[in-house]
Amino acid sequence: MSLTEHVVSYITDTPAESIPPEAITAAKRALLDTTGVALAGVPEDGPTIVRDMVSRHGPGPVAIIGSAQRAQLLDAALATGTAAHALDYDDTTLPLHGHPTAPLLPAVFALAEERGRSGAALLDAFVIGFEVEARLGHAVDPSHYGLGWHATATAGTLGAAAAGARLIGLDAERTRHALGIALSLAGGSRANFGSMTKPLHVGNAARGGLQAVLLAERGFTATEESIGGPMGFLKLFAAEGEDAPERLEALGESWGIVDPGINVKRYPCCYGTARAADCLFALIEQHDLRAEQIERIDVRVEPGGLAALIHPRPKDGLQGKFSMEYVLTAILLDGEVRLATFEDEAVLRPEAQRFLDRIHTSEGATPPEFAGAPKFAHVEVTLAGGGSLVHAVDEAAGSADHPLSWDELADKYRDTAGRVLDMEAIERGIEHFATLETARSLDGLIADLCPAGD
Amino acid sequence: MSLTEHVVSYITDTPAESIPPEAITAAKRALLDTTGVALAGVPEDGPTIVRDMVSRHGPGPVAIIGSAQRAQLLDAALATGTAAHALDYDDTTLPLHGHPTAPLLPAVFALAEERGRSGAALLDAFVIGFEVEARLGHAVDPSHYGLGWHATATAGTLGAAAAGARLIGLDAERTRHALGIALSLAGGSRANFGSMTKPLHVGNAARGGLQAVLLAERGFTATEESIGGPMGFLKLFAAEGEDAPERLEALGESWGIVDPGINVKRYPCCYGTARAADCLFALIEQHDLRAEQIERIDVRVEPGGLAALIHPRPKDGLQGKFSMEYVLTAILLDGEVRLATFEDEAVLRPEAQRFLDRIHTSEGATPPEFAGAPKFAHVEVTLAGGGSLVHAVDEAAGSADHPLSWDELADKYRDTAGRVLDMEAIERGIEHFATLETARSLDGLIADLCPAGD
Structure with a gap:
């Protein structure tokens, strides 16, 4: 045949x-x-x-x-x-x-x-x-x-x-x-x-x-x-x-x-932000985290994982889709990432623009628990009151291995x-x-x- | 630029x-x-x-x-x-x-x-x-x-x-x-x-x-x-x-x-017949040639030139388009090659089917006058009354170098x-x-x- x-x-x-x-x-x-x-x-x-x-x-x-x-x-x-x-x-x-x-x-x-x-x-x-x-x-x-x-x-x-x-x-x-x-x-x-x-x-x-x-x-x-x-x-x-x-x-x-x-x-934005966004949502849910508690956030992803995220200080909605800093900011301010997150006004609101500075990104070593995984995100939140919270993931929510619920x-x-x-x-x-x-x-x-x- | x-x-x-x-x-x-x-x-x-x-x-x-x-x-x-x-x-x-x-x-x-x-x-x-x-x-x-x-x-x-x-x-x-x-x-x-x-x-x-x-x-x-x-x-x-x-x-x-x-x-048929058809039209025009005068026709083309002409004894119109024998027969019987030439009935008419046997094809040496030309047709008509007529071409009529008139x-x-x-x-x-x-x-x-x- x-x-x-x-x-x-x-x-x-x-x-x-x-x-x-x-x-x-x-x-x-x-x-x-x-x-x-x-x-x-x-x-x-x-x-x-x-x-x-x-x-x-x-x-x-x-x-x-x-x-x-x-x-x-x-x-x-x-x-x-x-x-x-x-x-x-x-x-x-x-x-x-x-x-x-x-x-x-x-x-x-x-x-x-x-x-x-x-x-x-x-x-x-x-x-x-x-x-x-x-x-x-x-x-x-x-x-x-x-x-x-x-x-x-x-x-x-x-x-x-x-x-x-x-x-x-x-x-x-x-x-x-x-x-x-x-x-x-x-x-x-x-x-x-x-x-x-x-x-x-x-x-x-x-x-x-x-x-x-x-x-x-x-x-x-x-x-x-x-x-x-x-x-x-x-x-x-x-x-x-x-x-x-x-x-x-x-x-x-x-x-x-x-x-x-x-x-x-x-999330309706660059896929390179998805794992870090998942981490931050997890920390919010586990610790009832709010923006005003946070001194800084350090995000680490796999080498090359930031290549597409070229707008640390986005000036409009489209740039916001390619900004790790803005996506995490929006999660903290709004509790969600939706289409409206990437309207120009949402990106330009002063409280969002101010918060961008607190977020620091880097590419680096894979966390030991995900050894061998091609991609990951590791998010460490330093609290204003002292101490820090950490979460890391290898597979983004919504991926075939971590499906969304109905x-x-x-x-x-x-x-x-x-x-x-x-x-x-x-x-x-x-x-x-x-x-x-x-x-x-x-x-x-x-x-x-x-x-x-x- | x-x-x-x-x-x-x-x-x-x-x-x-x-x-x-x-x-x-x-x-x-x-x-x-x-x-x-x-x-x-x-x-x-x-x-x-x-x-x-x-x-x-x-x-x-x-x-x-x-x-x-x-x-x-x-x-x-x-x-x-x-x-x-x-x-x-x-x-x-x-x-x-x-x-x-x-x-x-x-x-x-x-x-x-x-x-x-x-x-x-x-x-x-x-x-x-x-x-x-x-x-x-x-x-x-x-x-x-x-x-x-x-x-x-x-x-x-x-x-x-x-x-x-x-x-x-x-x-x-x-x-x-x-x-x-x-x-x-x-x-x-x-x-x-x-x-x-x-x-x-x-x-x-x-x-x-x-x-x-x-x-x-x-x-x-x-x-x-x-x-x-x-x-x-x-x-x-x-x-x-x-x-x-x-x-x-x-x-x-x-x-x-x-x-x-x-x-x-x-001609509305396989391009491999075009040069030979041109030769036969030229002989008809020059010598007022008619089918009943002809004992046999020998067609020679360049090596490979017969590859597509796979129907020496066509049984319908489509086969007739890929038949050197039929195309030349139709030219002699009808004085033209048109769309109607390739209707099934035209191919199957007894006088056409009978004439096919008189046409003999081969691939062979380029005529000296066309040395170096990639393609040619050489047509030799043996007359029933004795003697023969020859015509050869390298470029088909209608090609850019031999354009048809308006x-x-x-x-x-x-x-x-x-x-x-x-x-x-x-x-x-x-x-x-x-x-x-x-x-x-x-x-x-x-x-x-x-x-x-x-």
């Missing part, structure tokens, strides 16, 4: 009942989290421009999540996908070396809504698409990234096609054609990191995957060797000799969505969704996700993800 | 009046030819499926050439582009290692129609887009092809973006963003050669280039290094050390559309356009192209490229 046939048969032949409950639970958690992140991305400039562009096409039958605007299927996937990655606040998974949920979610939401599919069918398609996407990304890692490609975009396109094919039940031949079409729609250079085009990669992946499915459904043909073969995904997108077909052959042997699982980003995920959703939805819709949305496998259609959920029009 | 800045300033700063008349003439010839090829492609299965898919989106303001269907701008470019390459009968240019006109034509036609631009503006944008596209393809040739990429698709996407940016007069900053967006929309694996997805590459290139322009026009941002830089076009799409920035620096020093120019495909191009257009248009519309269309630089808008031309609806 060729590699392509292996992937195709995985998509078409995996029995729905063989998907374990843990995988369905992981899918529900991922959809809740990334839907919230997409909602928070809706007001950003990039997604707003994309919605404006597709508004030329007139209203269509499919929701753009977080917007009153309705669009054609492919346009809706493009717009929702761009929003899902606009804040870079969506989940990651290690094998993909990228963001797995953002390209899949807009594809399965849009297609399930248009075709009137159930919540269970959506979850099933999401899990299958996730496994294909993550394994494809893993098979070309790390040379794919090194060559300049963005796996979220490339593997995301084929993952979205896999999910779409599964969702509408394409047969093996049409699924094969869908993957072949998707191969030629896959792209996305890391040169565009730091611009609006990075989130556009996600919208394009969702859109391209669905375009491949719509064409294949109608009998459009493509290569038989979209995955293996001399010009299939593995060879085209990896350096010579570095593609790893055996990693893809393992598709179906385990559930990557469960293990190694999904990393959720807990309530913690829901709390993140309240923050993210709150940028565009009212409180009642937010609470109903959380409940929809909690019971998604029982929903006969997505209509109720979608209605609660879209604010009413003007 | 960076490579990207060089390309951007070429697009935005080249004075329209600096484009020589020869380049405008070449553009008109290319547009006439590829429009005809696109019209002939309209009834094919792949383009028909694409039109069906975009018909879901309801009617729009832009023509799909050769169809009564009107569509949104991006959908129209997708559909017309797919038709333009469906028969692989569209032009080529050496530096691109691909098909230059097919990705550009749908983009400039759709955008010029929607924005009410003139024929002169369209020709100007086409020439600028052509130069960018061909130079980009040249800069990554040959490793681009060797890695599995299809330059028509990849360079075509950036070429279409360049043409679109020029057509609507984007400023330098927005043009730069358009190229950056287009970089991440570029893709297309040669694994899909031989399937409907190969022509889809062209539709996607035209569509992606225009999407980049529409987004950039609205302020969407992208990388500053879409061409050079560590993850720009040259590095991303060429093997290590094989990208050739100096080939791109030559942009603006000469007009590639004039020299080396465009190769037009004269009347010969128009004759090809009559054949290709005849698949979907009536004779009056065809003749008016030829006249529109002949005077395109004087057209205030495309409305008259477009009307004559679209049959009335049912």
